[in-house]
Amino acid sequence: MAKAKKTTLALVSLGCAKNAVDLQVMAGNLLKKDCTMSPDPDRADVVIVNTCAFIASAREEAEAEIVRALQLKANGNYGKVVVTGCYPQRYPKAAARFPGVDVWQGVPGEWVEPKMPELRFTGKAFAYLKIAEGCAHRCSYCAIPGIRGKYRSRPMASVLKEARALLRSGCRELNVVAQDPMLYGCDLKENRTTLTDLLWALDKLPGEFWVRVLYSYPSEITEEFVAWMNTSKHAVKYVDVPLQHTVPEVLAKMNRKSAIQASLVAAEALRLMVPGVTLRTTIMTGFPGETEARFKALLADLRRMQFDRLGAFAYSPEAGTKGAKMKGRPSRKVAEAREKAVMDDAERLWKVRSKRLLGQTFDALCVAPGVVRMASQAPDVDGVVYLLDSPKARKVQVGDFLRVKLAKVCGFDFEGDVA
Numbered sequence: 210m211a212k213a214k215k216t217t218l219a220l221v222s223l224g225c226a227k228n229a230v231d232l233q234v235m236a237g238n239l240l241k242k243d244c245t246m247s248p249d250p251d252r253a254d255v256v257i258v259n260t261c262a263f264i265a266s267a268r269e270e271a272e273a274e275i276v277r278a279l280q281l282k283a284n285g286n287y288g289k290v291v292v293t294g295c296y297p298q299r300y301p302k303a304a305a306r307f308p309g310v311d312v313w314q315g316v317p318g319e320w321v322e323p324k325m326p327e328l329r330f331t332g333k334a335f336a337y338l339k340i341a342e343g344c345a346h347r348c349s350y351c352a353i354p355g356i357r358g359k360y361r362s363r364p365m366a367s368v369l370k371e372a373r374a375l376l377r378s379g380c381r382e383l384n385v386v387a388q389d390p391m392l393y394g395c396d397l398k399e400n401r402t403t404l405t406d407l408l409w410a411l412d413k414l415p416g417e418f419w420v421r422v423l424y425s426y427p428s429e430i431t432e433e434f435v436a437w438m439n440t441s442k443h444a445v446k447y448v449d450v451p452l453q454h455t456v457p458e459v460l461a462k463m464n465r466k467s468a469i470q471a472s473l474v475a476a477e478a479l480r481l482m483v484p485g486v487t488l489r490t491t492i493m494t495g496f497p498g499e500t501e502a503r504f505k506a507l508l509a510d511l512r513r514m515q516f517d518r519l520g521a522f523a524y525s526p527e528a529g530t531k532g533a534k535m536k537g538r539p540s541r542k543v544a545e546a547r548e549k550a551v552m553d554d555a556e557r558l559w560k561v562r563s564k565r566l567l568g569q570t571f572d573a574l575c576v577a578p579g580v581v582r583m584a585s586q587a588p589d590v591d592g593v594v595y596l597l598d599s600p601k602a603r604k605v606q607v608g609d610f611l612r613v614k615l616a617k618v619c620g621f622d623f624e625g626d627v628a
Contacts, residue, residue, distance in 0.1 A: 218253055218256075220246075221257065221274055223270055229330055230337050232330075235293070255291060257291045259294040260274070260292060262296040262352070275292055276307070279310065293312075316356065334608045335384060336375050340368050341360060341362045342388075345392050346388075348453075349463055350493065351530065352528075359396075360389070360395060362392075369414070381608050382445075383419070385407075386424065391425055393407060412441045412443050422447075422449075428470070430448070438486070448486055448488055449587065453472075453492065454493060456506050475514070489517065489520075492519065493521070494545075495524040495545075495548070496532065497536060504550075512554065515558060523541065526538065566615050567615050575605050575608060578607065581611065593623075594623040595623070613627060614626045614627075
């Protein structure tokens, strides 16, 4: 008797790493059943479009991908179109705009245990380890709490189970992610735990690997977290602390009052507490209340803080948030011009700093053939180092740790030799 043909899957992942983890779990569970990955991403029995809806540009990208999937379905390339993630969660009635979509499904309400952790879009060397869902903050610009719900920590046993499986599969970098990892455990009534409890438990796992924590609310960085970063054998000295702004009046309107003082001293304090730390931040321009004088104060603060890595985006008023109803919002044109000014400043600083790094040697992890990332480079946002061809470089395998000597700056990337 002939075996039944397995359903082929094609996957489209949009948005942040946390969103990608949801799709990995969903697809991994399907592959354990009667499905298999399609060899051609534009031809499959089922395509899953996992969407983001955080800001206007993310929604536009999601809509474009849904339309593209439906066009391919009309051409016979896809049998069914499944739309998941933040877009259908936020706009459940929008399915009517896309006739032909077979399944319109929001985000997971509860944790689904990953049954196939070896399935990951990041490749063999590194993975994102999602430890919580939802958000406990109510920033006035942000729609995420309405999409993802209240903060829900993943049980530590589940996190450690997946971490062990990832390490057994050859993963050498665990990137701990959540909307706010620092609050991990705040909602656990039984077996109360904290982020540092989890990090020390990860530290006890066998093997050579990095642990990197991504996203740290500025006022929640604790002495215990700093101690872990300074003494753990696996900790990467890298802190992504999204300030959003530095001017107290703007932060207050953003409903980030608890972070005002921490935002003003974050860079200096972290450099004092964690020698050799790499600092990254994200800045929002054009929020209500950001006058020209306040924007100039923001630029002055950023020049003083000199973050190693920086991203910026223009504010997008989101329906259902308090910020969308506030007065005193700069025009979109002004917000985008200010965003460019922040990034121009950051690029000028990077050109000076990156040249100083040439000739120096750093720890790195091989993430693809001929491509490595230093400890100071987070995945997807900070660039990479391309290895110059040499007998030593040709022996480096994906997942290997090595020392790399930087030889040339290529935008936000480098070229380097195996040291």
